[in-house]
Amino acid sequence: MPSAIHHDDVVPTAIPLKLSEDGMAINYDDPTSWNVTAAPAVYRSKNxxxxxxxxxxxxxxxxxxxxxxxxxxxxxxxxxHPPSEASISAVQEALLSGGANGYVPGTGDRAACAAVARYHQKWDGVSYQAEDVTLCHGATHALDMCFSIMTSPGHNVLIPSPGFPAYETLLGNIQDCEIRTYECLPDRGWECDVEQMESLIDDKTSFVLITNPSNPCGNNMHPDHLRRIVALAERKKISIIADEIYGHMQWSEHPFVPLASLSTQVPIVTLSGLSKRFLLPGWRFGWIVLHDPSNHAHAIRHALHCWGNRIMGPCSLIQKALPRILDETPDxxxxxxxxxxxxxxxxxxxxxxxxxxxxxxxxxxxxxxxxxxxxxxxxxxxxxxxxxxxxxxxxxxxxxxxxxxxxxxxxxxxxxxxxxxxxxxxxxxxxxxxxxxx
CATH class of the missing domain: 3.90.1150.10 (Aspartate Aminotransferase, domain 1)
Incomplete structure (x- = not known):
């Protein structure tokens, strides 16, 4: 009868080891070791x-x-500031209706998407249809979706510096994606260095990301400056992701001008939501709206539909309440x-x-x-x-x-x-x- 063998008694010799992304040894050939590891993307993602x-x-x-x-x-x-009465009563009504307890389409309930389209038409002066809208679990999820569908291995993306740290965190999940940063200039009111931006763009650039108004800079870019950026994207034939989660939260002499309102050719993928302007970050509700006036972004539109169906959309309760929140919150x-x-x-x-x-x-x-x-x-x-x-x-x-x-x-x-x-x-x-x- 063989004696019992305890793990402490086993002294492996010449067993090949492999290092994980974080430098920890993973012993695949040791029968006493558990093959439980994290995906490499985890170690590329830094906050x-x-x-x-x-x-x-x-x-x-x-x-x-x-x-x-x-x-x-x-x-x-x-x-x-307290949330708007429309926001609170809309959720109460949606909850008590009994009609917001089930699944909704992955990219969003049509009535909710139509409400987002109306909201942006009113505030941004851009015509959207419900089909242009994808609903998300907050604007950070919207970023994650856009990065996932618009970036390919071996390509590069342009993001601002200083900038929102989550950009690099989320892009870190994408294998072999080069992050290039363009400077925002304090002596110009934190405007983008457009000349530097142009020097960073090549045939492998997937998109340029513009944050306006800016976290962390707290600035609202002048319309003429934004026109220069759109003109550059048109010359280079690349799309723009417009992070406008702070849209219309400005007190500058010049108004907030959405990038989509300036484009007749460049696909503009705009991100927004309830977190900041509506003071409801804990509700985790955001959206993507695609402005594609010349039909250059068929692939993005299809990809948003496919990616939206991976998680069956955000909270159906807030979707049910969304038309009232967006339509009835007073100016x-x-x-x-x-x-x-x-x-x-x-x-x-x-x-x-x-x-x-x-x-x-x-x-x-x-x-x-x-x-x-x-x-x-x-x-x-x-x-x-x-x-x-x-x-x-x-x-x-x-x-x-x-x-x-x-x-x-x-x-x-x-x-x-x-x-x-x-x-x-x-x-x-x-x-x-x-x-x-x-």
């Missing part, structure tokens, strides 16, 4: 905010002040929200630009102010990460370092908070800078 914030010490603070968290781009954290409600953001932008800009060692461009849209740090005047700190880490430790004020968005020596402040909270935050930041400035 820049998470990796940078991991370097901050948020657990130890010498301050007795309550924490002010201006890091999370969620307009509900400080209850900036005055939107103006109230933007009015609060504008007042906050003025307050923060006036106070922060008086603090030695800091500088910024006046924000004109979205919910953010991107603040520059003249790190040479703060020799105790080697980077914006060090600066922000000390700031939260000494003043209990948390902001996201610029490195998270691809720009050094900056930090992003969320201005979707009560004005009094932002005044307090500015005072803490001033006290911190006066202490460390040389």
């Amino acid at each position: 820049k905010i998470r990796s940078v914030v991991a370097g901050l010490d948020l657990t130890h603070t010498s301050s007795t002040k309550p924490l002010i968290n201006l890091g999370l781009g969620d307009p509900t954290v400080f209850n900036l 005055a409600w939107f103006k109230e929200v933007v009015g609060k953001l504008e007042n906050n932008a003025i307050t923060c800009y006036d106070r922060l630009t008086r603090i030695p060692g800091l500088y910024c461009t006046f924000p004109t849209a979205a919910m953010y102010l991107l603040l520059g740090i003249d790190i040479s005047h703060f020799p105790e700190f080697d980077s914006d990460v060090d600066f922000c880490s000390a700031l939260v430790k000494e003043q209990a004020l948390f902001c996201i370092p610029g490195q998270s968005f691809g720009i050094d020596n900056h930090m992003r402040l969320v201005i979707a908070a009560p004005n009094a909270v932002l005044v307090d935050a500015c005072e803490r930041l001033e006290e911190f800078c006066l202490k460390h400035y040389v």
Whole structure:
């Protein structure tokens, strides 16, 4: 009778090993090893905010002040403004109707898609049909869908820097996709460097992604600048993904102009949703609208239909409520929200630009102010990460370092908070800078 063999007794010799993407050894030939691994795409997908914030010490603070968290781009954290009555009553009605408990078509219920088309026709001045709309689980899911269907192995894509970190996170899932970044220029109000953008485009470029209004820059691009971008895409015969989740959330002298309204040839794939303008990020509801005036994007239209059917569409309850949400939320409600953001932008800009060692461009849209740090005047700190880490430790004020968005020596402040909270935050930041400035 053979004796029992315990795993601890087994000493494998000369068994071939393979390294996983994260460097861990996977022993496929050892009969005692489980073949349980993660897909390579997991290790290509990096969340820049998470990796940078991991370097901050948020657990130890010498301050007795309550924490002010201006890091999370969620307009509900400080209850900036209550949701519209139309949004709440529409969901209540949809729930009680009993007609929103089942599956809907993968790309969206027709009535909901038609409501999105009407919404963009009203606000953007662009004619859409229900067939041009694909409903998604928030705008990030919309991004994931577009990246998945519009990018091929061996191709490249253009995204902005500074930019929303999720772009690189999601593109990391696509094998052999080269990410090329074009600069947004602070001395031009964070406009895109169109000349650089053109130099990056070649015959393997799948698309250019434009974020307007911008997270993290808080700017609304001038219509003439947007026309230059559309003209470039037309010359190069490539499509544009327009991330306009902050569309119409501007207080600049010039209006917000949707990219689709400027194009007669270039396919424009626009992303939007309920998260930001409607202050409903937790409802996880977004959409894609395809503007293809010259019928160049048959493949994209077909791919959106195929990809939408992979997951059977977003929440049927919100789809049922969507026509009322989009049709009945009053213009005055939107103006109230933007009015609060504008007042906050003025307050923060006036106070922060008086603090030695800091500088910024006046924000004109979205919910953010991107603040520059003249790190040479703060020799105790080697980077914006060090600066922000000390700031939260000494003043209990948390902001996201610029490195998270691809720009050094900056930090992003969320201005979707009560004005009094932002005044307090500015005072803490001033006290911190006066202490460390040389």
